[in-house]
Amino acid sequence: MDLDLVHLLVEIVDSGSLSRAASRRGVTRSQISKSLAKLESQAGAQLLRRSTRHLELTGQGALLYEHGVRILRELEAAKASIDDLAGSVRGHIRVSVPWGLGDVFLGQVLLGFLARHPRVTIDVSFSNRVQDLIAAEIDVALRITSTPPMDSIARDLGPVEWRLYASPNYLASIESIPHPSDLANCALLSIPTPSRRCVLRLQRGSEEVRIELAPRLQSQHFMFLVRAAVQGMGIGAFASYMAEGEVAAGRLVRVLPDWTLDGFGGNLYAIRTANQRLPRATQALIDHLSEHIRGRDLDKL
Incomplete structure (x- = not known):
């Protein structure tokens, strides 16, 4: 069976359509259809059910797809081993980064790596979940967490500070906030929670305050929340590296700067x-x- 045709099947399934697979390969949809028909002839079975709206693997197609993914990964690993023996840094890396961190990380650290290693290619996806890396076909995932998965190997790159921020205009429109209890009547911008309630735990020395709020706006995309805070929609709980650029520009300011935000x-x-x-x-x-992150203030990435 032609391995390139098996690779094509994997590309079709992963892209979700013959047209997108054709675009990836720089060929016509008709050529992709002919190649798929050739593979089905070699396999002696229909591999895909095709309609105008979607593709569906047959039982035989699913089996060949699973084996194809495994074979391609093994070939990639073999190529990496050969490169290792040659002492060169080359290959393809699948990286997953969180929303928010990705904007900063891609702009500096990751592009710096590509500049240093021109024979490396990288595929970047965005997610805040700590997913099954094998199932998601991820080589390295950057995650902010207090408990990395037990079945993984995790390199600690440093602590992340979380703080409260708001625009000067928003703060001018409400009563002053000298104490965390004064947050009760404020509009909160935060990540989604199952109960649609957000619990903030703030500390100052030995004093700890816990306050529960119903967020005005929730999103998994932190940079969207940062933009909402800049536009005066409320007070946001953000990792400091997400907001410090806006602070430097005067568009956001710290709220309760003497207090630390815990549990995020x-x-x-x-x-x-x-x-x-x-x-x-x-x-x-x-x-x-x-080298570029550990031991540095993540505000300055």
Whole structure:
């Protein structure tokens, strides 16, 4: 069976349509259809059910797709091993970064890595979940968490500080906030919670205050919340690196600057699977992250 045709099947399924697979390969949809028909002839079975709206794998197609993904990953690992023996850093890395951190990370640290290693290619996806890295086909996931998955290997890249921010215009429109209890009547911008209630825990020395609020606006995309805060929609609970640029520009200010916000995250980790051989390029990326992030204030990324 032609391995390139198996690779094509994987691309069709992953892209979700013949047209998108054709676009990726720089060929026509008709050429993709002919190649798929050739693979089905070699397999002796229909692999995809096609309609005008979607594609669906048959039982035989699902089996071949699963084996194809596994074979392609093994070939990629073999190529990485050969590159390791040659002492060069090359290969393809699939990286997952959180919304918010991705905007900062992509602009500086990740692009710096690509400039240093021109023979490396990177595919970046955005997610705040700590997902199954193997199932998601992720080589390295950057996550802010207090508890990395037990079945993974995690490199600690440093602590992340969380703070409260608002625009000067919003603060001018409400009563002053000298104490966390004064947040009760404020509009909160936060990540979604199952109960649609958000609990803030703030500390100042030995004093701790817990306050529960119903957010005015919720989103998984932190930079959207930062923009909402800049436009005066309310007070946002953000990792400091997300907002410090707006603070420097005068568009946001710290709220309750003498208090620390607890319970929103932890440290930034570079997480990878524990049961797979580590390609040289992936190791180089993790080392680059550690070199440029660990021990530095994440506000200054």
